[in-house]
Amino acid sequence: MKLQESQISDFNKKGSEEHQNQFDFLANTLDKSGVNTKNVINALAKFQVAIPSWALGAGGTRFGRFSFYGEPSNLTQKLDDVGLLHSLTQTAGAVSLHIPWDIPEDYNAIKEQANSLNLKFDAVNSNTFQDQKNAKESYKYGSLSNTSQAVREQAIAHNQEVIKIGEKLGSKSLTVWLADGSNFPGQNNFQTALSNTENSLKAIYKTLPDDWKLFIEYKPYEPNFYSTVIQDWGTSFMLANACGDKAYTLVDLGHHLPNTNIEQIVSTLMLKGKLGGFHFNDSKYGDDDVTVGSIKPYALFLIFNELVYGMQNNPQNPDLSWMIDASHNIKDPLEDLIQSLEAIQEAYAKALLVDQNLLKEAQSANDVVACQEILQKAYRTDVRPLLAQARLQSGGALNPLALYRELQIRATLIQERGKHSMASGL
Numbered sequence: 331m332k333l334q335e336s337q338i339s340d341f342n343k344k345g346s347e348e349h350q351n352q353f354d355f356l357a358n359t360l361d362k363s364g365v366n367t368k369n370v371i372n373a374l375a376k377f378q379v380a381i382p383s384w385a386l387g388a389g390g391t392r393f394g395r396f397s398f399y400g401e402p403s404n405l406t407q408k409l410d411d412v413g414l415l416h417s418l419t420q421t422a423g424a425v426s427l428h429i430p431w432d433i434p435e436d437y438n439a440i441k442e443q444a445n446s447l448n449l450k451f452d453a454v455n456s457n458t459f460q461d462q463k464n465a466k467e468s469y470k471y472g473s474l475s476n477t478s479q480a481v482r483e484q485a486i487a488h489n490q491e492v493i494k495i496g497e498k499l500g501s502k503s504l505t506v507w508l509a510d511g512s513n514f515p516g517q518n519n520f521q522t523a524l525s526n527t528e529n530s531l532k533a534i535y536k537t538l539p540d541d542w543k544l545f546i547e548y549k550p551y552e553p554n555f556y557s558t559v560i561q562d563w564g565t566s567f568m569l570a571n572a573c574g575d576k577a578y579t580l581v582d583l584g585h586h587l588p589n590t591n592i593e594q595i596v597s598t599l600m601l602k603g604k605l606g607g608f609h610f611n612d613s614k615y616g617d618d619d620v621t622v623g624s625i626k627p628y629a630l631f632l633i634f635n636e637l638v639y640g641m642q643n644n645p646q647n648p649d650l651s652w653m654i655d656a657s658h659n660i661k662d663p664l665e666d667l668i669q670s671l672e673a674i675q676e677a678y679a680k681a682l683l684v685d686q687n688l689l690k691e692a693q694s695a696n697d698v699v700a701c702q703e704i705l706q707k708a709y710r711t712d713v714r715p716l717l718a719q720a721r722l723q724s725g726g727a728l729n730p731l732a733l734y735r736e737l738q739i740r741a742t743l744i745q746e747r748g749k750h751s752m753a754s755g756l
């Protein structure tokens with residue numbers, strides 16, 4: 331299923347008067363307080379978030395999986411779904427492939443399709459957290475950190491293979507997330523596991539093309555419950571430094587212990603030029619992978635405030651790879667992704683409204699109250715008309731979720747694909 335431009339423009343016409351009123355009011359107010367509204371809208375229109383190829387189906391938990399039906403059952407259909415999201419939101423202009431779940435059969439056809447949908451291939455993701463059919467070695471006791479050289483070599487070779495697949499598609503980065511760790515005290519020698527991991531990552535890094543980046547993701551626990559080899563940003567940062575200039579830390583919002591100050595981590599990494607990628611989701615307890623902004627929107631804003639500051643003040647840090655890494659247990663995955671994209675844009679827009687000069691002055695004067703007021707003034711602004719304006723400018727829908735429902739897209743997908751089609755993945 332592909333949306334026609336007229337379907338979007340007809341829908342936008344119906345809401346244009348109301349939108350224009352809301353937008354004019356907000357733009358006037360912002361202009362008076364010194365905000366360059368045009369710049370904010372252009373920044374929003376440029377901001378693109380990759381959709382992972384595993385996010386288009388029902389995520390489920392280890393207890394069960396409840397489909398929303400009409401899931402994409404192959405890579406072509408997954409790209410179609412991301413294309414739909416991008417048409418509606420104009421914010422999902424990239425896709426991030428998981429290997430081996432989504433190895434293209436016909437590279438040219440997949441590239442052409444992505445092109446026609448205005449989609450780029452962002453980071454490719456390797457998988458050494460589960461055993462693949464016909465694999466010689468098992469990752470039960472770890473992959474890049476394993477005590478067995480044969481297992482480590484298999485995991486290194488897999489990552490090198492993923493780079494080759496990404497090269498054929500025009501990807502420019504590899505994300506490595508390791509499930510490696512131990513379930514019980516004494517099971518692992520921490521130093522051996524870390525040294526093995528460092529050496530394995532260096533072997534992968536050696537085959538990384540010059541214009542590629544290696545992203546090292548961290549996570550404190552799960553699937554292992556006693557220790558994880560790359561447990562925190564410090565360990566990831568250390569490994570990235572050990573590998574070289576093209577290696578970076580990747581922050582996944584859900585991969586922290588409760589109440590970790592993620593904005594401070596972001597700030598430190600950008601100062602050191604080592605923040606490479608970012609995975610969006612939200613959480614209440616652990617790596618819950620729920621809709622972005624659904625639980626802690628103020629924390630998301632504070633994180634974006636540091637990201638915006640870093641993007642404006644840290645030329646030593648490269649452009650970031652943005653991706654949604656969420657799971658959809660009981661929602662239509664496409665609706666959930668629309669909500670996440672909206673929440674990301676909302677937090678970004680609010681962070682762009684922060685008066686950085688005024689904040690700096692207040693910080694220098696140790697005016698703690700003023701500092702808080704400046705941040706909260708931006709946070710309390712209803713920026714949704716700016717998001718709608720950015721979408722309108724780019725050919726997206728004024729209200730993507732409302733149009734998705736009005737066009738009965740899920741019902742059409744079920745009709746096209748059948749009720750019980752299943753997406754590959756977890």
Ligand SMILES: [Mn+2]
Nearest residue numbers: 547582609655
């Ligand atoms: Mn992630």
